[in-house]
Amino acid sequence: MNKASRLFWPTLVTPKNAVVKPTEQLSRSQKLLTELGLVKAGSNGTYQIMPIAQRTIDKCIQLVQRNMQAAGGQKISLPVLTPAQLWKKTGRLDGDISEFYMVRDRSGKQFLMSPTHEEAVTAMLASAAPISYRQLPQRLYQIGPKFRDELKSRFGLMRAKEFLMKDMYSFDVSLDAARQTYATVTAAYERFFRQLELPFVRVEAASGIMGGSQSHEYHFISPVGEDTLLQCSNCSYAGNTEVFGNEADAPSTCPSCQSAQLSRVRGVEVAHTFLLGDKYSKPLGATFLNTSGKPEPLVMGCFGIGITRVIAAALEVLSTEQQLRWPKLLAPYDVCVIGPKAGSKEQASAERIEHELLNQLAQICGAEQLLHDERKELTIGKRLLDAQRLGHPLTIVVGAKATQLEAPKLELHTSGSEKLELEVAEVLQLVTQHEQHKQQLLQSQLEETNSEQQQEQKRFGHVH
Template sequence: MPIAQRSLDKLIDLVQSNMQLAGGQKISLPILTPSALWKKTGRLEGDISEFYMVRDRSGKQFLMSPTHEEAITAMLATTSPISYRQLPLRLYQIGPKFRDELKSRFGLMRAKEFLMKDMYSFDVSEETARESYSAVSEAYDRLFQQLEVPFVKVNAATGMMGGSLSHEYHYVSTVGEDSLVQCTSCGFAGNSEVLTTPENCPSCQSSNLNEVRGVEIAHTFLLGDKYSTPLGATFLNTSGKPQSVIMGCYGIGITRVIAAALEVFSSEQELQWPKLLAPFDVCLIGPKQGSKEQQPAEVIENELLNSVGQLCGPQELLHDDRKDLTIGKRLLEAKRLGHPLTIVVGGKAIQQDSPKLEVHFNGGDKLELDLSETLKLVAEHSRHKKDLLLGNFKKEDGAKKSQAVGHQL
């Protein structure tokens, strides 16, 4: 739907800006990957029950790529050997992935087709590969801090991806399918796959440990040469000899982030978006057609259209001009859609002694403010968004940040 698409586009823009800050360059890879590449890396012999397979008219088998390690490594191999001076390379794409999920549920949170950002790094050594891993991990930390949804980052099993190091990012939610151990004293968290629940927290020694459910929203892997050696992706080292590149891969479930964030924030009555992902910042509702206050209230409505549009940008202002509907019906719909701010120009706006606008906040709160106070509120909201985009987190947000990120195992 158009409303959700706006949120999706905003998240994609935010992800791309953070990947570019981490030195990423955008590419596009084919959806179909020859299964012969997966056979070379040994992954075709693993559990592939969730993967879609197709054959062309000549019988050649392909995977509808659930991930692109083989495809991008094979692509790099066709240009090999490259010089060590051309590394590191950090390449990413955003596109559809396909998995035949056994338990497809919760809408976009676990679907058979989903949108994913996947990045792949190529380095000359384990040491420089860890530098790439750190740079991308910092970009992930920054991205999830910008979204202001509490998250935990934990050590994780490498699974069929392979490699020597892996971290997961989770939103804590009762609908999550991963089991996490979390300390309520210091924020420490660990995935139960790699951590046997201790009696005391490994970080602060507290006994305040709870088992919680998590929705995995991102994953990072240090892969080594698991893919580069069998597929022949090499570079020329300082001695002029070919050497396998050392790889990392980094995924973010784009559609899952949106679905999981809404699951964490929202209620049955209304959606609540992360501020940077809300489809619109402000919804403006004017008087009903034929009401006694229509003509004088529309003067104020038009002034707000101009002033609010200048403060938050005209593209972030939704003007609900369906004046055949009552204010109440439009307000109810605005609440359900989860606009951060909804401004109502009704009968109180034309009071002689103290004209007031109704400002409804996402979450149920309401204030009655005059025009200047309303514009100040919109300006504050826009300023906060700009601070988030620039990474200028307030000092009080620092505590939230460390609490949200928790501790790595």
Template sequence: MNKASRLFWPVLVTPKNAVVKQTEQLSRSQKLLTELGLIKSGSNGTYQLLPIAQRALDKCINLVQQNMQIAGGQKISLPVLTPTQLWKKTGRLEGDISEFYMVRDRSGKQFLMSPTHEEAVTAMLASTAPISYRQLPLRLYQIGPKFRDELKSRFGLMRAKEFLMKDMYTFDVSESTAKESYAAVSAAYERFFAQLEVPYVKVQAATGIMGGSLSHEYHYVSAVGEDTLLQCSQCGYAGNLEVLDTETQTCPSCQSTSLSQVRGVEVAHTFLLGDKYSKPLGATYLNNAGKPDALTMGCFGIGLTRVIAAALEVQSTEQQLRWPKLLAPYDVCLIGAKQGSKEQLKTEQLELQLLEQLSAICGAQELLHDERKELTIGKRLMDAKRLGHPLIIVVGAKAPKLELHMCGEEPQELELPEVLRMVQAHVEHKQQLLQGTIKTKEQDLQQRLGHVH
């Protein structure tokens, strides 16, 4: 079981009359995560994730992996360092690489600290024994750090120089089967974002430095977003303004004038690449006539640390974090009476009973016991609310009645069996989200508006 007294979360305490000099614009998520001791700045543009934030990230990783496996993904790990020679072969070394970190080894050989791994994974397949068409499609993914020397590193984990990413690379025999892979992985992306229950927008996007013939981005709509998106409320069409005429007055899909501009935080990107990388790097397969043909590729990225920060940015208040249910570090926080208070003796047995019953319902790892009894209930409750625990249960002066605080709702005074039922309902809702057996609000919205063309 998790005990609050043992948790490492160095909260920033600002003296009441202190004048705080703000040197940079902070996003809501950055401010809360830093103040609450969930992340710390390592250097300009890099962040240390502390235990509570790491729990949320681990849950995000697990959820992404489940969806990648459903999409036929196989997990690999590629080196962070990619020889620049590979990028030279594909022509990308001559492009705008001002944001990429370069390092040299002692012999003078130059490497990229990879911002992405198209060249590396394609070169790996090119150096493998001939692949038969029978082995395709191949869908390989990894989860690891990526690096960008951001000119304007800001908003915490949303625009950092080092970030955690899931990137998948698909290999097919033709454009038509590559489109099937694209559809399968895109469906996994849509399922993942629907499971988080945070409204998102899927938009047509430019292929940019990655190249290829088709590209979509997934955005959370937020005032701190760096992309300008155009949305149609009639048919659900959405596009990034960088691929649209800035004078566009009507929807490219249904010709409606019900268009609005919003700001978006890009959290995922998909590309149909064709043979842009496989041809110059010699990545082939043997067709059914035994002859070599170039592999047709796709690539698919999700910024995991960015997903967490952007979801919190969208959902949180100025004072309290609000987690997607599946990413909340803990399901339940239990707070008992203060040491030496008049209600301590009469509530201790109930508190112990609750610990046992809650562990049985949600699992001991999902339960946080705030047993810092030297602090008042009010102080611990304020901490718990700011951390955004989905369910907070207080065993206090009104025992045997319990106080239940559900994130974002008014507190309730309930009997023990009713509290346990509420916890059970929360656990069941999470299980249904994981299994995809309930229609989420986001899926309903997508169905009503129609999918992006």
């Protein structure tokens, strides 16, 4: 079980009479994560992740992996350093490379600290030739650090120079098969975002330096978003104004249905998908052997999710100015238990109830999902304030009312709601309902995946 007294949790404390210098505008998520000691700035644009926030990152990774594996993904790891020569072959070093970190080894060979890995993974497939059409499709993904020399890093984890990303690369025998992979993986993306229970929008997007014939972005709607999105209330059209060159060139009527019911909102991009075709496979010689035994270029797609950006953007959308709010599946802990203050007259009797409660909760949600705030030198009020600011989905207080001879009560604080005074059995029932809801979110993935796999089997006549 996790104990609050053992957590490395370096909160920022501002002296009462301190003069606070004005700083650059912070996003809500950046301000709270920093003040609460969950994230610390390592340098301009880089961040150190403390244990509480690391739990959320690990949960996000696990959820992403569940969905990628359900979509036929296989996990790999590629080196951070990619030979610049590969990027020269695809022509991507010919454009604006000001955001790339370039390094040289002692022999003078140049490398990129990769912002993305299309060249690296395609060269890997090329070196594995010959690949038979029977081995396709291949859907390979990794989760690791990416690097981008942002001119102006801001909003904390939402726009950093080093960030954590899931990137998948797909290889198919034809454009039609690649479109089917695109549909399968993007369905997994939408399922992932639904599991977070956050409103999101999928929009048509510009392919930019990545290239390809089709591209979509996934956004959380937020005032701090750096993209302007068009949404039509008359049809299902949604697009990034970048599709039209820039915001000034974007139309005032819907490009799909020509309706004037077109609104503009700000969005935080959290994922991006591309249908690449043979943009990388041709110059790098990544081929497969077709049914006639002749080589053909592999047809590719790529699919990215910003792990750290998803977390920061979710907090930006859900949190208040003073308190964090987490997606249920990503909260660092499910339940926080606060016991009586040391030296209080009810301490002995309340602690007996507290320990029994902890045992019962461990049976319901698992000891690893419990945080026991046993810092009993602090008042219940101080510990409760910490718990509310950290945004635990459920916080249970075992105080004086728990020791009443008639109708003993616990305090239950749910994230964003008023406190409830309930009997132990009622509290345990609400915790059980919380856990059941989490399981339902995960179960929906299993049901959708089974349906998608059946459709793929019908389409291709075998399991990919």
